[in-house]
Amino acid sequence: MKTNRRTFIGSGIALAGMAATTGLTSAQDIDAKAGALTKHVLPNLPYGYSELEPFIDAMTMELHHSKHHKAYVDGLNKAEAELAKARTSGDFSLIQHWSKQCAFHGGGHALHSLFWQCMAPQSKGGGTMDAYPIMNAIITSFGSFEQFKKQFTAAAIAVEGSGWALLHYRKDDGALIILQAENQHKLSSWNTVPILGIDVWEHAYYLKYQNKRADYVNAWWNIVNWKAVNAFYEQAKS
Numbered sequence: 001m002k003t004n005r006r007t008f009i010g011s012g013i014a015l016a017g018m019a020a021t022t023g024l025t026s027a028q029d030i031d032a033k034a035g036a037l038t039k040h041v042l043p044n045l046p047y048g049y050s051e052l053e054p055f056i057d058a059m060t061m062e063l064h065h066s067k068h069h070k071a072y073v074d075g076l077n078k079a080e081a082e083l084a085k086a087r088t089s090g091d092f093s094l095i096q097h098w099s100k101q102c103a104f105h106g107g108g109h110a111l112h113s114l115f116w117q118c119m120a121p122q123s124k125g126g127g128t129m130d131a132y133p134i135m136n137a138i139i140t141s142f143g144s145f146e147q148f149k150k151q152f153t154a155a156a157i158a159v160e161g162s163g164w165a166l167l168h169y170r171k172d173d174g175a176l177i178i179l180q181a182e183n184q185h186k187l188s189s190w191n192t193v194p195i196l197g198i199d200v201w202e203h204a205y206y207l208k209y210q211n212k213r214a215d216y217v218n219a220w221w222n223i224v225n226w227k228a229v230n231a232f233y234e235q236a237k238s
């Protein structure tokens with residue numbers, strides 16, 4: 001795609017809301033024929049690769065962020081560029097392929113961006129549960145924090161194959177709900193906003209935990225960044 005001009009933006013596009021809270025930055029190339037094309041970028045982590053030790057090891061974090069997440073960013077940029085080409089050429093023969101690629105890689109980019117922010121080293125608040133509004137909302141929706149934790153843990157452990165367990169804020173009624181996602185995007189609902197997620201793809205834990213996904217999920221609770229989750233909750237409500 002030929003670029004006529006480039007504009008850096010901070011809001012008003014898909015993922016902009018998440019970008020504001022996850023530190024994602026986006027730029028748009030605008031082509032008169034194809035329309036706007038966002039340049040998705042790999043966000044920096046708010047901590048070092050080794051800082052989530054011993055719960056998540058440094059090698060896993062480095063590979064997960066610099067290789068796996070990077071591949072989703074590149075895949076999303078590629079898919080959207082191919083769709084822009086299709087718009088200018090009028091050839092939509094691969095529309096199904098590139099649409100699927102957008103969903104897969106876009107889901108991966110968005111959820112990993114959320115995932116990094118939902119964790120913190122214990123020295124920086126990870127695992128600390130202060131009296132944030134999200135805590136009351138969890139109790140309202142699930143009966144108790146322990147019941148929420150049990151349901152979320154069970155959902156994460158039971159994801160079939162690769163995927164996620166996600167806590168969503170549902171805009172219809174203000175409820176918090178737990179959903180699974182297979183791969184990065186399947187089993188999604190609508191009009192809900194993910195505010196907490198755990199990646200249970202094997203690439204997220206296999207070096208340290210091998211096939212013991214439950215051990216990884218149980219360890220992960222020690223580094224949940226509740227301050228950040230509360231901020232996502234407050235943003236989703238607004």
Ligand SMILES: [Fe+2]
Nearest residue numbers: 068199201204
């Ligand atoms: Fe992942």
